Amino acid sequence: MHIALKMSCASVSATSMLRPISGNMMAAAQQHRKKRSLAIRKTDAMNHAERQNGTVLDQIWMQGDPSSFLNLSTSENQTKSENHQNLAVIEEDENLNYLEKDPLIEKNDGNKTLNIKLKQKPEEEKENERISKQTCEFREEENSVVLRLNIGGVPFFVLVEALLHADPSTFLTKFVQLSHRAKLKVADAFLLPERAYYFQRSPLAFEAVFQYYANGVVHKPPELCPSAFSAELEFWRVPTSYIGACCSDSVSPLERLLESSKEDKVDDTSFEKLRFGQFRRRMWTFLERPGSSMQVFELSSTMFVMISVLGLSFGTIPDFQVIEYVSSGNQTIMLPNGTEIIQEDIEPIRIEHPIFVFTERVCIAFFTIEYLLRLFAAPRKLRFVLKPLNLVDLLAIMPFYLELMLTLMGVDDKKLRDLRWAFLVVRILRVLRVIRIIKLGRFSSGLQTFGMTLQRSQKQLQMMTIVLLTGVVFFSTMIYFLEKDEKGSPFTSIPAAYWWCIVTMTTVGYGDVVPATTMGKIIASAAIMSGVLVLALPITIIVDNFIKVAQEEQQTEQFKAELLAMEEQERQLQQEQEQRRLKFNQSQKEILINNREENRGNNEDNQLISGKQPLIFVSNA
Template sequence: MWTVPKPRYRSDASAEEEEVTVNIGGVRVVLFGDVLMRYPESRLAELATCSTQNSELISSLCDDFDPSRNEFYFDRDPDAFKCIVDVYYFDEIHIKNGICPICFVKEMEFWKIDQSVLDECCKSYLSEKEEELTEIANKVKVILEDMDVDRCVTRTQRCQRFMWRLMEKPDSSLPARIVAIASFLSILVSAVVMCVSTIPELQVTNVEGKQVENPTLEGIETACMLWFTAEFALRLASSPNKLRFVLSFMNIIDFMAIMPFYVVLSLTCLGTSSMMELVNVQQAVQALRIMRIARIFKLARHSSGLQTLTYALKRSLKELGLLLMYMGVGIFVFSALAYTMEQSHPETLFRSIPQSFWWAIITMTTVGYGDIYPKTTLGKCNAAVSFLCGVIAIALPIHPIINNFVVFYNKQKVLETAAKHEVELMELKSSREGQKVKKQQEQIVFYTGKKGL
């Protein structure tokens, strides 16, 4: 048993002796009526004002009532109730460690306490947990949609859902895993071919005497692009939401990786020779060929690690912004100092402050190409301070970024496990209900047959 301390101020003498005794999960608590009336719409305030003779009202407010001891019984969590009582004294509530915030919100709803009294730190913690529950619900929805392939109404819908799982869910079946591996290998082969085709020894000379790509490598690249095209078309055709598919960032990258191939092919095969001799057209073709590097980003579709790294960088935008701001200020200051200190040397390499930006960048990032370097003593001291500041600036945000990566990665693993556990519980519940219905049907058949005899 524990008793909430009496407040230092009292509203009146009659309320001072008014006590409300409640039993919360086996813990007996003595409260004072005038304190409870600070929130008159709460359940405890209603208990303090209700008459003990009104059994119907008391039964609606508590689980049980002992008239001999004038004690109200509640089958609730006593630890959560200790946090609830704080609102009557401090006008705010803090969620203690070890208490589920979602369950605590339900406790607040039971005791008729508004969520606005939660402290700001607890509100942010609660919103984070609600986001996690939303993510779990979305993952459960995706898993249930994958399990309902056979429940589709028409044959076309079943084929569409099967193709979507085949192209988008590598863990759904063995053929889907084979398709994912084939797509992954195609991306690697295409990237290797793009790099190898630039080696002069492997290039061939055409009729006009110009170096062009090897026909064998062009054939391999064409086969990879045909695979990418077929994969993109099948995914688009089987997508349940075409608009969301088209606006997805990764799908835009896939389209950008495919589109240059067909544009270049149309310019080279359908365009006239006079048109291809134009400088602007040649530059456009070269730019489109360079855009082929976008296909390497397709690896992120098949790598959960790259996806986690991308999300971690998004969550670390504040730290990265501080790093860029610090580096920008340092580059401006040290380049201006270097330009000023090196003007006394006759063979100075610092011709202007904007030109000195390049030196400051490669110095603060500890690259140091050596194409521009100070020659005076003060300039060398300035360079030493600049790369020391650069090392400190780069090292500071590393820990928060790594911590965000680890936290997000572990969080995703926990959410996936929770979603699978939720699906297993739903299946177990449905199987138990099915067994219960089957047992009831067997009993009906048994009693019906016995009655017929």
């Protein structure tokens, strides 16, 4: 049987040797010889049909081996990479291995098992020695201030300081913190003459990534396809939130949704290193993701906002106010007999009903506790404070505490009339309470759509504002010099004519101020036509942006539902795989235990048989 197999193998090899050499084979051999002549060291990532640089990078970071980092991060757990498990014995427990034959049971095959292990270790040692040689040669460049890269044949030099100050989730920010030996496993190759790490990616797309590390903004090159550009950003792990406003159209709603989900995952992982991480993680999920809390928090927050706004509104109705008598000063009265009497002047004023004051304080207490809980649970405090919606939450409670500070400083209602600045500040603070209505934007998709429309229409709004202000100054100056000499003219100055010009150019026309001269009426007609042109042109673009944003919101909701379904399906598959793995491990344990028990029984039987075997003596008789 063995002879037949050898003959068949020999025949196959002979036929392959007698095959004629084609031109493609010659070209492939020359190409292979050229590759071998390059002074590069190919890494394990080149063995994959699909490049998994990011996967290898994540594995190294998850392992947390101190030898894989450059004194820039702490070690956590030390595990073996899945791509480098070359040993023949796969052990999950200390006393368990999954060989087809147990070396403890099969004594005859014990040497073979040891030979398998000894054959694998020298190959791993050779690989480590080869990497160590590369590491020793590159040790002088370890403290370099720049990271040398070669992207698709184009060299790039990026400052290490710029990489460390960038978003910590980006590919290169993690890559630069690795040791040279770990970088060799992540990169596609290492070019010895250039001392650069090679990645076979698009150099044109990497220029946008380089701009991000240089100035913090990503701009899409016009030569690139949007999908290819998005793929490169995904590989280098640059968030789409850093894309400039001029290039925001190149990002699809699905990519924005995936980016937001990645940010949520980053926030989830960042809780592991914080104090009370699990508790803060649950609190953050409850407060920042209302859908996960059965919309209880969303409804309660909306209810308090509405109660606060309604209380502020109804508190100004005279029928719901109470009269309070306040001293407005003292008056000295001289009687006919020469006696002086000091009389206190009491002035009745209307104030809010105490029930509205109590309601206001309850709402302020709720908003304060809500904001402090959000701030406590936030994994990134500065990022949390600078978010627009969180700034609105802060502005909603600031007026109450500033007014309370004025009261503690002794500036009460009686002294407000004497201190005009304090009276003005208190009035402004009370007006700012209406900002709480904007808090509804956190839970209202309509307000969010409107805000995104204004954000996308920044250029059109800026153009409209500049042109409108130019027209206001121009026509106000014209109308002032034409109408100032008329008797009883309301145009007493150029700033006084601004109101008339704004009302005229916006085609509102209150009629409280009108020109009297013929030339003034001609200027007013020109202002009206200019206002129509200035306002009509940008509005069409703004409406178009609103339609696009509304359509993207619908697509995002659809993508979100599909993404949740995919995550649920993936979770179920992982659970099934885990159950299969546990069942397999349990079955293997039972098989090994049974084999060991049978082996012990056979050994005991053999010992008993060998011990009781009778001795045969041959007599000379």
